[in-house]
Amino acid sequence: MTYSQRDKQYNWHPYTQHKTAADFPAIVKGKGALLWDENGKEYIDAIASWWVNPFGHSNTFIADAIYQQLTTLEHVLFGGFTHDKAVLLAEKLMQLLPSNQKKLFYSDNGSTAVEVAIKAALQFNYNQGIKKTKIIAFEDAFHGDTFGAMASSGISFFTEAFKGSLLEVARIPVPTAGNEAKSKAALLELVKTNEYAAFLFEPLVLGAAGMVMYPPEELDELIAICNNHNVLTIADEVMTGFGKTGKTFAVDYLQNQPDMMCLSKALTGGTIPMAITTFTQSIFDGFFDDDTNKALFHGHTFTANPTGCAAALASISLLETSEMQQNIKEINESHKAFEAKIKSHPKVKTTRVLGVIFALEIKTDSEESYYGTMRNKLYNFFIQHGIILRPVGNIVYILPPYVISKEELQKVYETIVDAIEMI
Numbered sequence: 545m546t547y548s549q550r551d552k553q554y555n556w557h558p559y560t561q562h563k564t565a566a567d568f569p570a571i572v573k574g575k576g577a578l579l580w581d582e583n584g585k586e587y588i589d590a591i592a593s594w595w596v597n598p599f600g601h602s603n604t605f606i607a608d609a610i611y612q613q614l615t616t617l618e619h620v621l622f623g624g625f626t627h628d629k630a631v632l633l634a635e636k637l638m639q640l641l642p643s644n645q646k647k648l649f650y651s652d653n654g655s656t657a658v659e660v661a662i663k664a665a666l667q668f669n670y671n672q673g674i675k676k677t678k679i680i681a682f683e684d685a686f687h688g689d690t691f692g693a694m695a696s697s698g699i700s701f702f703t704e705a706f707k708g709s710l711l712e713v714a715r716i717p718v719p720t721a722g723n724e725a726k727s728k729a730a731l732l733e734l735v736k737t738n739e740y741a742a743f744l745f746e747p748l749v750l751g752a753a754g755m756v757m758y759p760p761e762e763l764d765e766l767i768a769i770c771n772n773h774n775v776l777t778i779a780d781e782v783m784t785g786f787g788k789t790g791k792t793f794a795v796d797y798l799q800n801q802p803d804m805m806c807l808s809k810a811l812t813g814g815t816i817p818m819a820i821t822t823f824t825q826s827i828f829d830g831f832f833d834d835d836t837n838k839a840l841f842h843g844h845t846f847t848a849n850p851t852g853c854a855a856a857l858a859s860i861s862l863l864e865t866s867e868m869q870q871n872i873k874e875i876n877e878s879h880k881a882f883e884a885k886i887k888s889h890p891k892v893k894t895t896r897v898l899g900v901i902f903a904l905e906i907k908t909d910s911e912e913s914y915y916g917t918m919r920n921k922l923y924n925f926f927i928q929h930g931i932i933l934r935p936v937g938n939i940v941y942i943l944p945p946y947v948i949s950k951e952e953l954q955k956v957y958e959t960i961v962d963a964i965e966m967i
């Protein structure tokens with residue numbers, strides 16, 4: 545039996561209805577933007593394996609840093625100890641983050657990075673004797689699958705079964721074209737109640753919603769509203785961080801900086817699971833007290849894992865090379881050229897581009913559900929043609945590794961055109 549067939553005996557996959565799912569390809573090798581399955585079939589990874597892998601698969605520069613670290617100090621507990629790589633990574637990130645970010649808290653994945661930010665926002669208020677127990681988030685937001693992160697996510701089928709067990713979250717419309725005033729008015733109404741500790745958002749691009757984009761000027765105004773009403777702001781940069789939007793962070797497009805940021809996914813170049821929540825000095829100071837009970841009582845066993853920190857340091861040094869910055873620019877230009885060609889296609893409803901992210905909405909007669917028929921047909925078509933793309937309903941998006949070649953990217957575009965014509 546193949547690995548693909550043997551897989552089903554024990555493995556339970558994410559977001560999968562196993563009764564109706566086909567056998568999954570078993571990937572055994574990766575290099576650059578390419579993956580190969582056990583039968584030798586080649587795939588272009590046009591979504592950087594869920595947005596984690598900007599520098600390509602099996603990157604030897606990051607792998608060498610990991611090997612060095614594994615054979616020097618693989619892990620040490622971060623409670624009561626520190627280590628060189630956590631210090632170096634913190635110092636490095638401080639050069640890249642918005643200037644108001646002064647403290648880092650390490651965890652393991654995007655959801656926990658968000659969880660830490662939410663808990664910090666709630667306890668920041670609690671420590672001062674202020675009762676603010678609710679959160680504000682966007683409609684259609686995605687912040688992860690642990691309880692706090694899930695509660696903040698607005699895509700209903702992810703959370704439907706858990707209603708009643710969740711943190712209270714109020715939703716405002718995303719300020720896309722035509723919805724700017726509604727979004728601001730909804731936020732203003734909520735912040736005036738003095739019940740909300742924080743506004744949590746994906747800056748400029750809502751990834752899981754289908755790469756829904758909105759302008760920085762609008763986010764600046766939303767942050768200003770929060771600032772004026774003592775509501776903390778949390779930028780979830782788990783997807784957008786480390787160059788995806790054309791700048792290091794999406795908040796680099798803003799005038800107003802958030803109070804907290806959540807980082808993960810590309811942080812380690814898609815190698816070791818790791819995440820970081822970052823804070824302003826004033827939030828940190830809200831926990832800084834002679835009273836032990838005012839400390840942030842949160843931690844994970846693998847917090848600030850040295851191997852993860854070494855991978856992150858290597859990844860950031862790759863991101864900073866002029867070659868990688870040039871790749872990001874070229875992918876953006878290439879996306880724009882493709883957009884100009886495809887947007888007048890009779891089956892295309894809308895297109896959008898930011899940084900290395902391209903998205904296109906296919907015209908449909910009815911509302912397409914997240915994992916609906918059209919989505920599955922498109923997904924299977926792409927897989928058959930050796931392209932890994934995971935459409936969201938009728939939205940097809942590309943978020944390639946920065947090292948994808950021109951030819952590979954052209955093949956992705958051509959296959960998308962074929963798919964639109966097939967559908």
Ligand SMILES: *Cc1c(COP(=O)(O)O)cnc(C)c1O
Pocket residue numbers: 653654655656658686687688689746751752780781782783784808809
């Ligand atoms: C993927 C994602 C998360 C969750 O990260 P995990 O590592 O899957 O827990 C949170 N926020 C955003 C914006 C994401 O894209």
